[in-house]
Amino acid sequence: MTVRHGREFLTIPGPTTVPDEVLGAMHRPAVDIYASDLPALTDSCLADLARVFRTGGHVYIYIANGHGVWEAALSNVLSRGDRVLAVGGGLFTHAWAEMARMNGIEVELMAGDSRRAVEPGAVEARLRADTAGALKAVLLVQVDTATGVVNDVRGVRAAIDAAGHGALLMVDGIASIGVVPFEMDAWGVDVAITASQKGLMMTPGLGFVAAGPKARAVHQHANLRTQYWDWTFREGPLHYQKYCGTPPEHMLFGLRRSLDMLLEEGLEAAWHRQALLARAVRAAVTVWAEGGAIEFNASEPAERADSVTTVRTAAGASPAALLDYCRTRCGVVLGIGIGPLDGKAFRIAHMGHVNAPMILGALGVVEMGLRALGIAHGRGGIQAAVELLADAVPP
Numbered sequence: 392m393t394v395r396h397g398r399e400f401l402t403i404p405g406p407t408t409v410p411d412e413v414l415g416a417m418h419r420p421a422v423d424i425y426a427s428d429l430p431a432l433t434d435s436c437l438a439d440l441a442r443v444f445r446t447g448g449h450v451y452i453y454i455a456n457g458h459g460v461w462e463a464a465l466s467n468v469l470s471r472g473d474r475v476l477a478v479g480g481g482l483f484t485h486a487w488a489e490m491a492r493m494n495g496i497e498v499e500l501m502a503g504d505s506r507r508a509v510e511p512g513a514v515e516a517r518l519r520a521d522t523a524g525a526l527k528a529v530l531l532v533q534v535d536t537a538t539g540v541v542n543d544v545r546g547v548r549a550a551i552d553a554a555g556h557g558a559l560l561m562v563d564g565i566a567s568i569g570v571v572p573f574e575m576d577a578w579g580v581d582v583a584i585t586a587s588q589k590g591l592m593m594t595p596g597l598g599f600v601a602a603g604p605k606a607r608a609v610h611q612h613a614n615l616r617t618q619y620w621d622w623t624f625r626e627g628p629l630h631y632q633k634y635c636g637t638p639p640e641h642m643l644f645g646l647r648r649s650l651d652m653l654l655e656e657g658l659e660a661a662w663h664r665q666a667l668l669a670r671a672v673r674a675a676v677t678v679w680a681e682g683g684a685i686e687f688n689a690s691e692p693a694e695r696a697d698s699v700t701t702v703r704t705a706a707g708a709s710p711a712a713l714l715d716y717c718r719t720r721c722g723v724v725l726g727i728g729i730g731p732l733d734g735k736a737f738r739i740a741h742m743g744h745v746n747a748p749m750i751l752g753a754l755g756v757v758e759m760g761l762r763a764l765g766i767a768h769g770r771g772g773i774q775a776a777v778e779l780l781a782d783a784v785p786p
C-alpha cells in the first residue's frame with residue numbers, strides 16, 4: 392500500500408523545487424547568440440543578482456555548479472603559495488579548503504566543533520597572531536548544508552577588523568543567499584558566491600560570484616587566474632566574454648523568471664517566509680526529539696539554519712528506513728546525511744520555492760514514517776508546527 396501518487400515533493404537541500412513558471416520560461420527554442428536581446432537579458436540578470444547579493448560590486452555569471460564558483464572565487468584573488476584560513480566544522484568548509492589546496496594554496500583549517508557555529512573570537516585570536524599578514528583570506532560558509540549550522544558573517548567580519556588584519560573575507564552563500572539575510576556591502580564581505588539551485592529556485596548549472604573593490608584590486612596581481620574564470624576577461628566589451636563562450640541561453644531565461652519571482656515577493660518577505668517555515672520544522676523536530684531517538688545536529692538552537700534542518704538519529708533508528716518509507720510510500724524525498732553524518736542523519740530542506748502545504752505535508756510524512764517504523768518520538772510534532780504558523784500568520 393502506498394499514498395505516493397501525485398506530485399513527488401523533493402525536500403533535499405539542493406536542487407530544490409523549480410517553480411513551473413521557471414521551467415516554462417526555459418521551454419523555448421534557442422536564439423541566435425549574435426542577433427538577439429541576450430546582452431540586455433544578461434545585464435538585467437547581473438543587476439538583479441547584485442540586488443540579491445546586496446552589493447554595488449561586480450557580479451559574474453558562470454556556467455558551473457557551486458564547486459565551480461569556489462574555484463572561480465579562489466583563482467581570481469589568490470596566488471600560488473598564498474595562505475588562507477578556512478573556518479568552520481562543516482563538510483563544505485572542508486571541501487572548499489581541499490579545492491584551495493589542489494589549486495596550490497596553503498590552507499589552514501580551523502574546524503572547531505562541527506555541531507556549532509564558528510566562534511568569531513577564535514578567528515580574531517588567530518588573526519592577531521598573524522602579525523606578518525601571511526593569511527590572505529578567510530573562507531567562511533554561511534550555512535553549512537550538511538550540518539544545518541548557520542555562521543555569523545558579520546561577527547567574523549568584526550573579528551577580522553578587531554584584529555586589524557587585511558585578509559579578504561570570502562563567503563560561500565550557496566545555501567543561504569535568497570534564504571536568510573545576507574548583506575554583502577553592509578557586512579564588509581569581499582567575495583561572495585552562490586549558485587542557482589538552492590534559494591534561487593533554478594535548475595542546477597549556474598554559479599554566481601560577487602566581488603567588492605578590495606577583491607578587484609587584489610585580483611590585478613593574483614597569479615592563479617585562468618582564462619575561463621578570469622574576471623578581467625569577463626568584464627570585456629563583447630557579450631560572449633561574459634560567459635567565455637556561448638551563453639547558457641535557456642538557463643538565463645529560467646533565471647530571469649526566478650529572479651522576477653523572488654524580487655516580486657521581495658527579498659525580505661522571502662527571508663521571512665523561509666524563516667517561518669524553518670521554525671515550523673524545528674517546532675516539530677523539537678517535539679519528536681522528546682522520544683529520545685532523534686535530535687538536532689546543531690546543538691545550539693540559535694545556530695540552526697533557516698535553509699535546512701539536519702536531524703541525527705540514534706543507533707538503531709535507521710535514517711535509511713525512514714528515507715525509504717517517505718519516498719516509496721509517500722512521495723516525499725528527504726535529504727540523506729552526508730560526510731561524517733552519512734547513515735546517521737536525515738535532512739529536511741526549507742529553502743527556495745516552499746510554502747506551508749509543502750512543509751506541513753513533508754512534516755506529516757516524516758511523522759507517519761516515525762510511527763510506521765516504530766521510531767520513538769514525542770507525540771504532537773505536527774500540532775506544534777501548525778500552532779507556530781497559525782500564531783505567526785495572522786488572519
Ligand SMILES: *Cc1c(COP(=O)(O)O)cnc(C)c1O
Nearest residue numbers: 405456457458483534536565566
Ligand atoms: C550545495 C553546496 C555547495 C556545492 O554546490 P554544488 O553545486 O553541488 O557544487 C557548496 N557549498 C554549500 C554551502 C552548498 O550548500
